[in-house]
Amino acid sequence: MLDVERLVRKFGAVEALAGLDLSVGDGESVGLIGPNGSGKTTLFNVVTGVYPPTSGNVRLEGRDIGASKPDRIVNSGVARTFQNLRIFERLTVFENVWAAQHRRADVAMRELVFARRAAEHARREEVDGLLELTGLANRRDALAGGLPLPDQRRLELARALARRPRLLLLDEPAGGMTPAETEQMVRLIRDIAIPGRTCIVIEHKMEMIRNLCDRVCVLDFGRKIAEGAPEAVLRDDRVIEAYIGREAPADA
Amino acid sequence: MIDFVQNCFDGVMLGSSYALLAIGFTLIFGVMRRLNLSYGPSIMLGAFVGTLVFLEFRAGGLAVAAATVVGAVLVGIYVERLCFWAIRQGAAVASMVSSFAIWMQLEEVVTIAFPDRTYPFPPLTRTEPMDFGPFFFKVENLIMFACAVALTLGLHLLLYRTRFGLRIRAVAENPDAARYMGINIAAVTFLAFACASAIGGIAGYLIVAQDGQITPLFGLWATFKGLIAMMLGGMGSIPGAILGGLLLGVVEAQNIWYLGTEYRDLCAYALLFVFLVFRPGGMFGHTLAERERLALRRV
Numbered sequence: 001m002l003d004v005e006r007l008v009r010k011f012g013a014v015e016a017l018a019g020l021d022l023s024v025g026d027g028e029s030v031g032l033i034g035p036n037g038s039g040k041t042t043l044f045n046v047v048t049g050v051y052p053p054t055s056g057n058v059r060l061e062g063r064d065i066g067a068s069k070p071d072r073i074v075n076s077g078v079a080r081t082f083q084n085l086r087i088f089e090r091l092t093v094f095e096n097v098w099a100a101q102h103r104r105a106d107v108a109m110r111e112l113v114f115a116r117r118a119a120e121h122a123r124r125e126e127v128d129g130l131l132e133l134t135g136l137a138n139r140r141d142a143l144a145g146g147l148p149l150p151d152q153r154r155l156e157l158a159r160a161l162a163r164r165p166r167l168l169l170l171d172e173p174a175g176g177m178t179p180a181e182t183e184q185m186v187r188l189i190r191d192i193a194i195p196g197r198t199c200i201v202i203e204h205k206m207e208m209i210r211n212l213c214d215r216v217c218v219l220d221f222g223r224k225i226a227e228g229a230p231e232a233v234l235r236d237d238r239v240i241e242a243y244i245g246r247e248a249p250a251d252a
Numbered sequence: 253m254i255d256f257v258q259n260c261f262d263g264v265m266l267g268s269s270y271a272l273l274a275i276g277f278t279l280i281f282g283v284m285r286r287l288n289l290s291y292g293p294s295i296m297l298g299a300f301v302g303t304l305v306f307l308e309f310r311a312g313g314l315a316v317a318a319a320t321v322v323g324a325v326l327v328g329i330y331v332e333r334l335c336f337w338a339i340r341q342g343a344a345v346a347s348m349v350s351s352f353a354i355w356m357q358l359e360e361v362v363t364i365a366f367p368d369r370t371y372p373f374p375p376l377t378r379t380e381p382m383d384f385g386p387f388f389f390k391v392e393n394l395i396m397f398a399c400a401v402a403l404t405l406g407l408h409l410l411l412y413r414t415r416f417g418l419r420i421r422a423v424a425e426n427p428d429a430a431r432y433m434g435i436n437i438a439a440v441t442f443l444a445f446a447c448a449s450a451i452g453g454i455a456g457y458l459i460v461a462q463d464g465q466i467t468p469l470f471g472l473w474a475t476f477k478g479l480i481a482m483m484l485g486g487m488g489s490i491p492g493a494i495l496g497g498l499l500l501g502v503v504e505a506q507n508i509w510y511l512g513t514e515y516r517d518l519c520a521y522a523l524l525f526v527f528l529v530f531r532p533g534g535m536f537g538h539t540l541a542e543r544e545r546l547a548l549r550r551v
Contacts, residue, residue, distance in 0.1 A: 048432070071431055071434065071435075071436060074431070074432055074433070075434045080432065086432070087429065088422050088425045088429060089425065090421075090425050091422065095422075099419065099430070099433055099435065100433040100434070159433065
């Protein structure tokens with residue numbers, strides 16, 4: 001699904017990614033952990049085309065996407081959520097998801113000519129279905145900017161899912177949540193986000209990684225320092241040192 | 253009292269044309285967060301296309317109107333490609349300055365192509381004013397008001413009932429997020445610009461038809477009226493543009509009646525100044541805190 005080879009991304013003299021290798025298979029869900037500044041979000045930004053790689057390769061389903069612009073990439077089956085939320089605050093919850101909905105090029109022409117109303121109706125139903133799944137149905141017509149943080153995070157998830165992604169990138173989906181809210185988010189991701197697609201999750205909450213991911217990959221200073229099954233990796237000395245040595249795993 | 257009420261009616265109708273100009277401005281500003289100063293001149297050029305059709309082919313009102321709108325949209329697209337598409341993100345000042353340069357360019361083109369400066373423009377109608385009790389209304393004013401209401405409603409439906417409108421609002425709200433949602437920002441911007449130009453073209457036709465003549469100065473006039481009305485209402489807000497236009501119209505109409513025509517524009521600038529000092533965000537604009545937050549997010 002996603003192949004990253006010797007990926008380097010520099011900001012001035014700082015190497016945010018310093019030759020990262022990462023390979024994520026079809027349908028796999030991979031956790032990405034590491035101290036702040038280890039390059040996790042930068043990886044998401046490079047994969048979604050925000051920054052071009054300084055050097056190295058990024059391939060999505062075998063195609064090189066290193067030089068592609070974000071709009072190209074998000075239209076080829078990649079969706080993401082943001083650690084700092086980017087919802088449309090002055091649009092309603094429904095409109096947020098509706099705006100994100102994937103355009104299906106194969107039916108567009110037929111829709112335009114014949115079943116326009118029916119197709120639009122089906123799309124609206126799909127949006128309502130997603131709101132139902134993410135527990136936002138009762139906030140459907142509220143302005144998104146006024147929602148509490150956990151609802152906004154779930155809205156971002158619903159919006160990303162509306163893109164019908166094959167690769168879903170979740171950047172701290174439970175950031176700033178209480179343990180109860182986190183648990184709800186874990187269930188949500190496990191039940192509706194992971195099945196049938198490839199996921200990469202950035203998270204500081206180890207419990208979450210254990211619950212969600214087949215494999216975990218630890219970044220430090222823009223490099224991969226450990227990789228493997230969550231249970232094994234989270235006991236690894238280098239991982240513990242990377243976290244405990246400079247900074248304890250933040251629970252916020 | 254009757255005078256005052258009559259002035260209010262006149263002002264609302266005059267203001268409805270300002271409102272249309274301001275809606276075009278605000279639509280562009282809302283989507284791009286940039287000011288298009290050559291909005292008025294592109295409408296002016298459209299009106300000259302209308303005049304050309306009128307003079308060359310002795311065309312009737314509808315053909316002239318169509319020519320004006322098409323002309324305004326084509327020039328609008330030219331402006332969009334040159335100032336806004338070519339000069340991309342993060343260069344708001346460069347865009348504004350280049351829209352000013354294009355304004356000058358458009359005026360030059362018109363002056364060369366139409367050396368007599370003042371040209372006739374077919375009137376909307378020659379019907380006599382209508383009386384309603386102590387008040388009277390000019391028919392072309394009523395038509396202008398009706399067109400403004402219809403266009404505003406149409407735009408509202410477009411923005412709030414269609415997917416294209418949703419995309420416009422999404423881009424206006426958070427272009428960054430919109431890009432991640434697979435929305436083609438360049439395409440949305442282009443079409444929003446074309447829409448704004450079409451609205452401007454219709455407004456321009458109605459105003460110029462009422463004057464019965466067109467000069468290259470119309471560009472300056474339209475930019476200033478639209479800009480002031482938009483600022484009064486709050487940049488980027490459509491209800492604000494409507495209210496700002498109407499307020500400007502009413503204040504001008506009262507002013508013309510009580511002080512005389514020569515003070516008309518002075519009072520428009522005075523009104524703008526009062527707003528800039530006491531309510532810089534306009535009637536419907538963001539509060540200062542909200543704007544700072546928006547600005548931060550766009551960095």
